[in-house]
Amino acid sequence: MVCQKRTEQLSQRKNVDGSWGPCKLYSFEFSAVYGDDTPENKLFWESTPSGKLELSVVKMDVFEVGKAYYLDLEVAP
Numbered sequence: 622m623v624c625q626k627r628t629e630q631l632s633q634r635k636n637v638d639g640s641w642g643p644c645k646l647y648s649f650e651f652s653a654v655y656g657d658d659t660p661e662n663k664l665f666w667e668s669t670p671s672g673k674l675e676l677s678v679v680k681m682d683v684f685e686v687g688k689a690y691y692l693d694l695e696v697a698p
Contacts (some may be wrong), residue, residue: 622651622674622692624684634679648677648686651692 632646667688674686674692676684684690 622672623654623689624649624686625647626650627681627686632679644676644679645685646677646679647681648675651673651690654689659677689695 626649628648629645630648632644633641634644636642651674654665
């Protein structure tokens, strides 16, 4: 998945003492890799030609726009 976009907004989060306080929330939008001729991406394209993912986190530097990331999904125990 390729990180396409980062946005930020004000939100709330629970502090260690149980109170709630303001924080910045960073949202990252990802899309499936395409247009890359590597064998791995060709195989991915054959079985999953499109995809979109959005994640929101409280740390700004978790992902970088323009970089590709692996997404591994497993059934939870």
